[in-house]
Structure formats: C-alpha cells, structure tokens
Amino acid sequence: MSAPARILIVDDHPLFVEALQRAILGIFPGTVTREAVSIAAAKTVLAAEPMFDVLLLDLALPGTRSFEGLLELRSLHPSVPIVVVSAYEDPRIVHDVMRYGAAGFISKSADRAEIAAALKDVMDGSLTLPKGYRPPEAPEASEGRGDLADRLKALTPKQLSVLRMLRQGLLNKQIAHELQIEETTVKAHVSEILRKLGVSSRTQAVIEVQRIDFESIIGENHL
Structure with a gap:
C-alpha cells in the first residue's frame, strides 16, 4: 500500500x-x-x-x-x-x-x-494552469522577465535574502546584523549577486528586481 x-x-x-x-x-x-x-x-x-x-x-x-x-x-x-x-x-x-x-x-x-x-x-509530474489560461500579449515584453527569472534562479537562498534587503535600502552593516554574518561576507554575496544578475551596481540590481514586482499589476486591476 x-x-x-x-x-x-x-x-x-x-x-x-x-x-x-x-x-x-x-x-x-x-x-x-x-x-x-x-x-x-x-x-x-x-x-x-x-x-x-x-x-x-x-x-x-x-x-x-x-x-x-x-x-x-x-x-x-x-x-x-x-x-x-x-x-x-x-x-x-x-x-x-x-x-x-x-x-x-x-x-x-x-x-x-x-x-x-x-x-x-x-x-504525476506535470504542470498545471488555470482552465482557459492564455499567455499574455506582447511576448517581446515578457521575454526580458523570463531572462531575469533565469538569472534569479542562479542565486543561492542567502543571496536572495541579501538581495531582498538591498531592495529595502539596507546597508552592508545592517544586512550583516540582520543575517548574523560578517560584513565581509555580505560584500562577497553582493559581488556574486551583481555578477549573476549581470549588473554593475547595487542600484542596478534593485532596478532589475523591481521588474518582478507584481503589486503593480494588482494595482492596475483595482483602479
């Protein structure tokens, strides 16, 4: 059984x-x-x-x-x-x-x-989608989000945590305190985040991540 x-x-x-x-x-x-x-x-x-x-x-x-x-x-x-x-x-x-x-x-x-x-x-190992689902229009616009998805998947759980705090505007010292790690470790994580996302600064990383913010879509639906 x-x-x-x-x-x-x-x-x-x-x-x-x-x-x-x-x-x-x-x-x-x-x-x-x-x-x-x-x-x-x-x-x-x-x-x-x-x-x-x-x-x-x-x-x-x-x-x-x-x-x-x-x-x-x-x-x-x-x-x-x-x-x-x-x-x-x-x-x-x-x-x-x-x-x-x-x-x-x-x-x-x-x-x-x-x-x-x-x-x-x-x-059974298959994917499931809502009945009647149709992919959104303008596939050229969603292509960039798909590329971002692939890059974000390359981040480790700790790097995702650091990225989330970067998005909140925290400094390295504050991130180190929150995650209970050394500040040098935070710097190493930030460097890897920038490399994996293909950006050159913290600001660019945050701008990239804003592209996955579905709250803006929710807002559109409640106007």
Whole structure:
C-alpha cells in the first residue's frame, strides 16, 4: 500500500486553509497536510519534514514581496513541486509564476474538480494552469522577465535574502546584523549577486528586481 500524499499549505488566511484542507481530503482521503503562515514558517516545516509531494503557496504573505517567497523556497527545496494558489488571476502573474519555477497555478476561486485535476497533474509530474489560461500579449515584453527569472534562479537562498534587503535600502552593516554574518561576507554575496544578475551596481540590481514586482499589476486591476 502506497504512503499517503503529503501537502504543505503556505497561506495566512485560516478560513481558506481550512476550506482547502477539506477539499483536499474530500478528493484524496488520507492525505497528510501541514500548514505554515509565512515563508519563514514554511522553511521551518520543510527543514523538519522535507518530504512533501506538493507545496501550495499564496503569493500575498506577510514579510515577503512579489515572487521572493517562491524564489526562496524553490532555491532551498528544488525537488518539491510548488503550486501557487492565489486570488490574483492576471495572466501576467500566472505567466511570471511559471517562469520563476512554479509547477502550476490554481485560482482561489477554482472548484473542487479543478483542484483535484490540478493536484493530480502535479503529483504525476506535470504542470498545471488555470482552465482557459492564455499567455499574455506582447511576448517581446515578457521575454526580458523570463531572462531575469533565469538569472534569479542562479542565486543561492542567502543571496536572495541579501538581495531582498538591498531592495529595502539596507546597508552592508545592517544586512550583516540582520543575517548574523560578517560584513565581509555580505560584500562577497553582493559581488556574486551583481555578477549573476549581470549588473554593475547595487542600484542596478534593485532596478532589475523591481521588474518582478507584481503589486503593480494588482494595482492596475483595482483602479
């Protein structure tokens, strides 16, 4: 008899997590689910229990911006398929989620049959996308984001943390304090970040990372 599936749900909305758990257990009885309310909490769970079949991730979590959480978890646990489960269904967000290494995207408005089909596809090793999804127009504009995705995937988890703090405007000394490492180590990380992103300054690195900020898309949809 095969072991039950294991799914980690990373979402800070208790009612949605409970509803998703009920849906999962209704579709796949016996499935073991774990919950985390933040990227930091997810990292703790994964450090103790790394053998999950699927990780379901909400993009809008406290303590992280845009696709940073997805990038960090993908870098730390590349063998765990991550499916973004989000209320934001803009095709540009779905497109970028896949470019940044997700195994799929499920809308929070999906019904039980759609969730079942999506999870089955991912656990079978396939990708899953929302029903009716069409890639965004202007592929020439998204091409640059795809190139940036490839470069960001080359960063280590620690380098992603340093880059996130650069984006917040922190100095090397402040980053060293936050990460509890030497300032010389921060400088080494910054040098590697610049090299991997193909830029020559911290400012250029921050400008590049602003291109993955999906909050601007969300804002457009709420005008």
